[in-house]
Amino acid sequence: MRVAVLCETDPAEPRVAAVPETVKKFTALGATVVVQSGAGTKAGVPDGDYEAAGASIAGSAEDAARDADLVLKVRRPATDELALYKSGTTVVAIMDPYGNEDALKAMAEAGLSTFAMELMPRITRAQVMDVLSSQANLAGYRAVVDGASEYGRAMPMMMTAAGTVPAARVFVMGVGVAGLQAIATARRMGAVVTATDVRPATKEQVESLGAKFVAVEDDEFKQAETSGGYAKEMSADYQKKQADLVATHIAKQDIVITTALIPGRPAPKLVSEAMVASMKPGSVLIDLAVERGGNVEGAKAGEIVVTGNGAKIVGHLNVPGRLAATASSLYARNLYAFVETLVDKEAKTLAVKWDDELVKATNLTRDGQVVHAAFQPKA
Structure with a gap:
């Protein structure tokens, strides 16, 4: 069983899909691990550390992927990368499948068996494989660090001989991981x-x-959660009542962090232009949903926008990647935990159990077809 770990083709992606800790574990399963040279550099893992863990280093993506049974990546392979893989290769990554049907079709036509880690069901046995949680946890932490950095004032209350410094007011919108x-x-x-x-x-x-906690707690609010633990989309009437409450609250805040995402949908707009305009000069808004259109009106992906009233709207892309070493370590463990379930430990080969609930939930393409139910052509 040959496992390949490739460099990410997106220059804005510093994470890597394996770390020395997981290389050792794959080797213990009987795998031969090949890492493309430089794959871990941005995450603080030099080639020598992979070699010390038992991997061999390949000079190019082509050399690393050649004859690989399993390819591990952070992001979905680019279309021009697919030619490097032999037909039948298993690829596991964060696939971002929603709205990218052409990319799924290309992977299917290349004969790949692909698995999307972000579609992992939220059940007890899959908690250790939950990449959304591991990466969102870091994004939430980094959002506060970035917010404090951009705010330019102290966060805690300080009582000094020169007077008292008030504590910063932070408002978090969306209470997931x-x-x-x-x-x-x-x-x-x-x-x-x-x-x-x-x-x-x-x-x-x-x-x-x-x-x-700040919310309009009416009857609709009490029914506002799916069986999978995600937020439902609320009625226009509720959204207006909630927006009115938030509008009065947000004007008093120093830092606002928005995290609201609905799987497969554009990010809901939570903070209007008028709300931003009501905030004090020097206030900061951190939009963690900017890659899906953003929760804050005026947010721009990859930019820090300074508004007319002096507030800052921060739209950093790939916030977990801003902690590349830690994010890679957690993601690599998520990957290993899932891949381990696909391996026949006696034969030391990939042996995917296609009827396993984890496989059915995450498998996008197989045998030349897009097989996931959510991405079938609409009737």
């Missing part, structure tokens, strides 16, 4: 933290972290 970590980090830094979400279960979580 990223939001909860943002709340915890902002609290550790001494900020006064409030948070909002449409899912009733989050109120207790927010309050357990020492923050205050």
Whole structure:
């Protein structure tokens, strides 16, 4: 079983799909691991560390991928990369399949068996494989660090001989994994933290972290969560009531962090232009959903926008990648935990159990076809 770890073709992607720790584990499974030279450089892992863990180093992507049974990546292979893989190769990565049907078709036509790690079901046995959680956790932490950096003032209350410095007010919108970590980090830094979400279960979580919950708690709010634990899209009437409440609250905030995403849909707009305009000069908005269109009106992907009233809208791309070493370590562990379930440990070969619930949930292409139910042609 030959496992290839390739460099990412996107220059803005510093993460890597394997670290020395997981290379050792793959080797223990009986795999031969080949790492493309430089794959871990941006994540702080030199080629020598991979060699010390038992991998061999290939000079090019072509050499690394040649005869590979399994290819590990962070992001979906680029179309021009597919020719490097032999037909039948298994590829595991964050595939970003929604809205990228042409890319799925290209992978199917290349004869690849592909698996999207972000489609992993949120069940107990798959927790260790949950890349959305591992990466969002880091994004929430980094959002607060970036917010504090851009804010330009102290976060905690300070009582000094020269007078008292008030604590920064931080408002977190969307209390998933990223939001909860943002709340915890902002609290550790001494900020006064409030948070909002449409899912009733989050109120207790927010309050357990020492923050205050802000929401219109009507009957619709009480039914606002899917069986999978995701937020439902709310009615226009509820959205207006919630927006009115948020508008009065947001004008008093120093840092706003938005994290709201609905799988397969554009990011919902949570902060209007008028809300941004109501904020004080020097206020900061960190939009973690900017890659899906953003939660903040006026946010631009990859840019920091300074508004007319002096507020900053921060739209960093790939926020987990801003902590490349830690993000790579967690992602690599997620990958290994999943791949381990695909391996026959006695034969030391890939032996995918196609009826396994994890496989069915994540398998995008197989035998020349796009097989995932969510990406079939619409009738």
